Amino acid sequence: MPQNAVRTDSPARGTAHPTWWRAxxxxxxxxxxxxxxxxxxxxxxxxxxxxxxxxxxxSGLLALAWVLPRRRSLRTPRMLISGAGLGCVMLPVLFALALGMAMSSG
Known part of the structure; x- marks a missing residue:
């Protein structure tokens, strides 16, 4: 095999997660x-x-979900961080809705 040949069966290629961006x-x-x-x-x-x-x-959790390395082993942490970021985004809105419902029912 020539020295300048490119290997297509490198281990880094097998560990890349092709749908890392979905979560x-x-x-x-x-x-x-x-x-x-x-x-x-x-x-x-x-x-x-x-x-x-x-x-x-x-904001930080959503940004961290995007900048994590694109390895298959980080699929679960990426999903958890994305979910936690979305939960933190929704917390003030849900708190305002719950407060409005509590005030209107009294």
Missing amino acids: PLVATLAGLPFLVLEFHWFRSQDGLGSLGGIFYWS
Whole structure:
């Protein structure tokens, strides 16, 4: 075999995850409109306030789901991080809905 020949059976090729992008894409597409809504909602109230940490955590978790290495062994952590990011995005919205329902039922 010549020295400059390219090997197609390299171990790195077998460990690449071909659909690594699905979990971050689903979480981002579902959470991004709510993330923008929350940002405008928080900014209209003179800053992020007490829920600002949730905004930063959700943004950070969604970004981390995209930048994880594309190995098959990181499929589960990528899904968990995407789900946690989506959960953090939805937390203020669900809290506001629950608070509105509690106030209207009294």
